[in-house]
Amino acid sequence: MNGQGIGQILIYVVLLIALGYPLGVYMARVYNDDDFATRGRFRWLGAIERGFFRAVRVDGFREQTWQAYGKVTLVFSSIFALFLYGILRLQGHLFLNPDHLPAVASHIALNTTASFITNTNWQYYGGEYTMSYLSQMAGLAVQNFVSAAVGMAVLAAVVRGIARRSRDEIGNFWRDLYRSLVYILLPLAIVLGVILMSQGVVQTFHAHATATTLQGAHQTIARGPAASQIAIKQLGTNGGGFYNSNSAVPFENPNGLSNFFELLAILLIPAAQVFMFGKMVGARRHAWMVFAAMFSIFAIGVAVNLPAEQHGSQVLRNSGVNITQSSAQSGGNMADKEIRFGQANSTLWTVATSDASNGSVNAGFDAQTPTGGAVPLVNLFLGEVVFGGVGSGLYGMFFYIIIAVFIAGLMVGRTPEWLGKKIEAREIKIAALGALFVPTMVLTLTAVAIVTHSGLASIYNQGVHGFTETLYAYDSQSNNNGSAFAGYGATSFSASLGTVAMLFGRFVPLLAALALGGSLAKKKIVPASAGTFRTDGGTFVVLLVAIIALTAGLMILPALTLGPIVEGLMH
């Protein structure tokens, strides 16, 4: 570790808060203000919004109960899934396919469809050599916008539920969806896309280029409309690469500056949503404490991964080659890492992408040291609540917050309260389901994949590391992350198992969160008393982090022992 690397990490954190806070305040207005952009200079924006509601024939201003909101979320996602699957299967006969790629195989197309409608972006496909430009931009990139907007809409509805009292409704899906897309994601994507193009990210409809190398050989250079897609892939915590090696490929991420902006985009909206939550429910100090809890777990990840990778693996150290960091090299474990990122930026990305349910990578995870690779594995397993996916991260965190105030209530012997609402049996049941369903599914699916021949066939690195690959695959897909120990291969068995993981991993917590929002919206506010557990102080931060560690952390410990811990003890 050196000062320069630490400096880059610190600047990152400072900018994340400096940009995230005002964005959060803006987002609170977007979701809360019925008259947003209907008067004054931006009247025309409001007119377009009404035009959209007319075009799809819905009343975007009619309030919905959580059940109605959840139903339309499911229907909308299902229709989009059918459409995406159709494009992938038919791309060979459709336009914008200059490299004449054939249809995507059915099990891969199904897995990819589930992957993109659930904001996972797990890649069993190889971007540049599987997907036509049409599939990339009209299929996958659209889902990058839409699946992100669905998550954001649901969060807005849940937060509204927390803020309201004695109400049955929590908002309107169509309006929340539209506003997430047009007022938040689109402007940010345009700005980021232009920045990325200026740094060298490709953006063209021309087919691949062919070069004659200096030694006279032919080289094929894959291109496409990438910058517009990468901007939203990062902002929407999607993560699916235009290229197979994702953000490690220079055409997606050409230098230190593009890397910095892409990294910032990974956590920007999830971090801003914490501040948005504080503003919408009128509990800014509480929001800062939630931010502090998230940030502590983030910082632990950086503090474990960076030294482990800089120290390198046993094999590298024994080989005798020079892995010492100096002004002439970043050193450390450079396997499946890029020179222009080195260790500090590879670590920062590894932690951010696994905390945020983003899943894009600028370095290979399979080749990381046992300790280094355990960091994203654990981050995923915590349920993507450390900033987490856009929308899904914070509503996932709400489950843990409910459990935390419940435990605090048990300790002092009082009915737990959160933000003035009494937390009763129904809320606790919902929170327990939301928090425990996905980790249970991860362990179950991993067990299925590890005891069946069909499951074992996907493993690339044999032995203990193969177990970690398997665990990571279902950890990542169930938590809708999408990063991988990428040696783990696609078979029709693993693709189907993954499809199940992604769909249930997305929609069970999503519906649980809506139910929670609906339940809290009905409640009255009880005034805080001397016995109320305060959720706006340091004690709450410690309790929340401890609850996350005890719930998900303990659940993964046995599996962690079989994988990274044993591997770390080998040799």
Place this chain on the structure above:
Amino acid sequence: MKNVLASISAVVVITAFFGFAYPAVMTGFASVTFSNKAGGSLVDRNGEVRGSKLAAQQFTWPRYFHERPSGTAPAYNAGATTFLNLGPTNPDLAKLIASNAQAILKLEKPYNPGLTIHDIPVDAVVTSASGIDPDISPANAALQSRRVAAVRHLPLATVQKLIKENTDGRSLGFFGEPGVNVLELNLALDKLGGK
């Protein structure tokens, strides 16, 4: 049923805008403003495309600086990028590192007799993430400089100067890590040799 119809209309409207209009406008903007970069940063010499500034290509001749190892098939395939994905305890990783190191020693030792395995920087023996990392570390370039100078009958100082000129520093002097762009360096060397 009302939800289904609304969803179908929404899919059409949203795809038309975010799937076609948005990327088309972005591409149009890129082709005017950043046409070379948006087209893949291709390197043109005398009307012929010789590669991309952003993609490694195969160099085996002793007169050239060599790239980092690549995990793609064939190596440096800029049409199908991939990680190598060898785990930290995979026996193949140890074998790969050893054989890459031996090959480097065999290649460089005639020009650099005191060279040992401890002088080989790690990036020269392990694959990059993309398989087409266009850069090598400054340490890796320094290691290869004696060979290139000797084969080309150039003073070592000239080669070192070219390395310096073709080193991409950190962005804005701060972000990322410095690297030497191998294709640009080799092109600069060829230009020098042509004089």
